[in-house]
Amino acid sequence: MHHTSAARTPVALTRYFDEVVNRLAREGIDVAQVVLELSPSRPRCGEVVTERGPVLRWREDLGWSNGIRSTSPAAHPGEVAGLLSHL
Numbered sequence: 001m002h003h004t005s006a007a008r009t010p011v012a013l014t015r016y017f018d019e020v021v022n023r024l025a026r027e028g029i030d031v032a033q034v035v036l037e038l039s040p041s042r043p044r045c046g047e048v049v050t051e052r053g054p055v056l057r058w059r060e061d062l063g064w065s066n067g068i069r070s071t072s073p074a075a076h077p078g079e080v081a082g083l084l085s086h087l
Contacts, residue, residue, distance in 0.1 A: 023077035
C-alpha cells in the first residue's frame with residue numbers, strides 16, 4: 001500500500017485488511033473480527049481481533065500497534081503478523 005490519498009480509498013483499505021487477514025491465516029492465527037472505520041471526517045482506523053485474544057489496531061496516521069510495538073501505516077502484512085509473535 002502506498003502513501004497516496006488514492007491508496008487510502010475504502011476499497012483499497014478493505015483489500016489491504018484482507019491481505020493482512022490472509023497473512024495471519026497462513027501464520028495459523030484465526031481472526032474473530034475485523035472492524036474498519038472509514039469516516040472521511042477523521043483518520044481512518046481499524047482493528048483485527050484474533051481468536052486467541054490479541055488485538056491489532058491501525059490508524060492511517062499512526063500505523064499498526066499491538067499495544068506494545070508498532071509499525072508504519074502501510075506495513076507489509078507479514079510485518080503486521082509479526083506484531084503478534086511478540087505477545
